[in-house]
Amino acid sequence: MSVRRAGQRVEIRVADRAKPLVLTARAETSLPIHPTQLYSTINGVVLFLFLWSYFPYRRRDGEVAALLMTLYPITRFLLEIIRTDEPPQWGTGLTVSQIISLLILSGAAVLWAYILTSRRNLSSPQRLAA
Numbered sequence: 001m002s003v004r005r006a007g008q009r010v011e012i013r014v015a016d017r018a019k020p021l022v023l024t025a026r027a028e029t030s031l032p033i034h035p036t037q038l039y040s041t042i043n044g045v046v047l048f049l050f051l052w053s054y055f056p057y058r059r060r061d062g063e064v065a066a067l068l069m070t071l072y073p074i075t076r077f078l079l080e081i082i083r084t085d086e087p088p089q090w091g092t093g094l095t096v097s098q099i100i101s102l103l104i105l106s107g108a109a110v111l112w113a114y115i116l117t118s119r120r121n122l123s124s125p126q127r128l129a130a
Helices: 036-057 063-082 096-117 125-129
Strands: 002-006 009-013 021-024
Touching: 036 063, 063 096
Parallel strands: none
Antiparallel strands: 002 009, 009 021
């Protein structure tokens, strides 16, 4: 077997084959895509700033975590809609990340129910002094 290269053309000669196998290289192109990694980064920064500014206004322990468990799965579910790198799973039409987002969101609903039905308590040192 011998391989010759000439610009955009590759010729492969095999000893027991009469004609060489010729491959012509085409320029690789891609469809335009969304920069979802950048969107995820922006999403994380916005969520951080929102939760950080909400922290002083919380009324019960666990509210900030519950708010994160509510907002992040929603934004991740929406980001997964524009991604094209993962096929739908288990006949649902949803990606694995979307399914996990729905599970986390249902867990957030349970956490919110627990937080809102529990007594009002803040164990933060700044609240105890006030």
